[in-house]
Amino acid sequence: MTPKQIIVIGGGYGGLRAIEHLAGDNRFRITLIDYRPYHYLQTEAYGYIAGRFDIHDITIDLANWCDGFSPKIRFVQTRALGYDTANNTVTTEAGSFCYDYLVIAVGARTNFFSFIGGLREHSYGVKNLQRAFAFRQMFETLIYDKVEETRTPDASPLHIAIGGAGLSGVEIAAEMAEVIHRHHRTLGANAEKIRICLIDAAETILPGMHPYIITRTQRRLEALGIEIMTRAFIDRVDDGAIHLKDGKVLPYRYMIFTGGIEANVLDSDRPAPTNRLRQLQPDAYLNLAGTDNAFAVGDCAELKDVTGRPLPPTAQTAEKSAEYVARSIRMRSEGKIPKPFHARVDGMFVALGGRYAVGELFGIIRVKGYTGYLLKKAITKGYYLGLKLRINTGYKKRSGT
Ligand SMILES: Cc1cc2nc3c(=O)[nH]c(=O)nc-3n(C[C@H](O)[C@H](O)[C@H](O)COP(=O)(O)OP(=O)(O)OC[C@H]3O[C@@H](n4cnc5c(N)ncnc54)[C@H](O)[C@@H]3O)c2cc1C
Known part of the structure; x- marks a missing residue:
């Protein structure tokens, strides 16, 4: 047949x-x-942006992966x-x-909503690798500049704004804040002037998620010094300022949009x-x-x-x-x-910077902190290793080794 x-x-x-x-x-x-020639592990983008993961942790070559099957899968780029x-x-x-x-x-x-003036021009998305890469470089440059900067105790804080407090926005905010927090002694007082601000129009962060996850995440983000603004509607964005519908103006240096x-x-x-x-x-x-x-x-x-x-x-x-x-x-x-x-x-795990995650499984099992981190890591590692096994087989077939 x-x-x-x-x-x-x-x-x-x-x-x-x-x-x-x-x-x-x-x-x-x-x-x-x-x-694209690669599979992009978007779920790990938060760690890539904040410098925790490298490019090889979040991309998988599709040609090698396809060759790893028997018979081979045809890949057409x-x-x-x-x-x-x-x-x-x-x-x-x-x-x-x-x-x-x-x-x-x-x-x-x-979705850089067209009804928010200037959003597309002034913010980064992370749903594709090029944008995540560009933002990673910005974040690194920002920290570098702060390390180089002459100490000025009265220097005003510098804001990284994240529009959208869903899963991706929350994870990115937490990981960046954790990097600054964890290294504040080596980076010096200037790095502490980098403030992360999470803005969402909804009543709470992580709208629609289990209340346990919302409450625990809120606490963790606050402990990391992240400013959370809910019920905040972005009206327009221009060079250096986010204008909210209620008239507030938030100065920012870089903005990520994960709101839709x-x-x-x-x-x-x-x-x-x-x-x-x-x-x-x-x-x-x-x-x-x-x-x-x-x-x-x-x-x-x-x-x-x-x-x-x-x-x-x-x-x-x-x-x-x-x-x-x-x-x-x-x-x-x-x-x-x-x-x-x-x-x-079945459940959801939210990575909240460093070795900390919050999770909920089948509506009954709840975990937070290091245990949450270990479980989340086991899930993502399992996924990654499955792909890597195929890649290795495909690579061997391709190179004849
Ligand atoms: C920062 C971040 C964190 C996240 N965290 C989690 C998490 O913890 N847990 C979770 O479950 N989900 C998470 N998500 C969501 C998850 O990544 C997406 O839901 C998931 O990627 C959807 O998979 P998909 O296969 O539908 O699409 P994608 O993974 O986006 O894949 C679509 C593919 O289609 C290709 N493509 C598009 N158009 C064309 C075309 N015209 N021709 C050929 N190819 C095309 C693209 O190149 C891409 O490879 C996160 C997302 C982000 C951005």
Whole structure:
């Protein structure tokens, strides 16, 4: 029997998980399409920005990873432009590809809301490596400048502002503050003049998360000296000042914006339903409307839990939806109909600088501090090592060693 062609667009958390669950099944031939040569571990961006991790800790070469499977997965580095569900084709900058099954896993990017004047021009996002790299350099330069600066006791503080107190904003703020805090003796009094300020329009930090996580995180951020401004609406941003709707003006040197995402979008032959974040709205089987062989997973899709509530756009959600779709493709290729997609959030860990994390599992287990850090580290290390094993196999095959 001729193997069925599966195309996965996007080598992020969702795309890679779908491939892991389909590879090795001789009924399929898989092609991964991504315009970047690497998988970016966004969940570790906080540590990269603050200088705790290096580039090799947060990127995985997709060609080597794909070669690590047997049979090899084909990797095509190109930008997908659109898909045609009537003719089962994907158009890319490198030509067209036919598929029997399509998995769209193109993720999302930072949404620099157009109604906040100057936001895009004056702030950094961290959902792509280039921006995270640029911000890391800024942070390093800032500390360097402070180390070099002549001591002036009355020098005014210098603010790094983070717009958005969701998971990514909180983790980045905590890690940067911890670096300054931990090294304050060696860096000198000037470094203490770097203040980190977290701004969010919501009632609390980490809106929607478990109350235990919110309370513990708030305490930890305060202990790290982070200024938290909730119910604060950013009106506009200009060179050096953030203007809030209530008239307050916050001076800043650098700003990161993590306050919203919008899905990456592909052209399609028929208009697919989308929500206000431009996320695709697949049916209960994660199929694109009117199809039974084209699926959307991860951040680019609006995914719901059993009660119909949207699931948060996390790596965990991306992986669960991808596992479901992989199972679904297997079943459909056997003529079976899968059950609808039902997922829930098993838990969440928030890295809060250095060896400190707060977490909650299955609604009953709660951890904080070093234990939380060890658990979070075990999860992320497990993920990373899984990828590294494939990479090593792929690299050996490639280099013939
Ligand atoms: C700082 C930070 C911290 C986070 N912490 C956590 C955490 O602790 N826990 C957690 O669960 N989640 C966390 N998240 C969220 C998590 O990273 C995302 O939810 C996850 O990356 C979504 O996976 P995905 O596969 O949908 O998309 P992505 O991982 O974004 O992957 C999408 C891929 O598609 C590719 N692509 C896009 N457009 C095209 C195109 N046109 N053609 C070809 N390829 C394309 C991209 O290059 C990319 O490789 C964090 C995010 C950030 C930014």
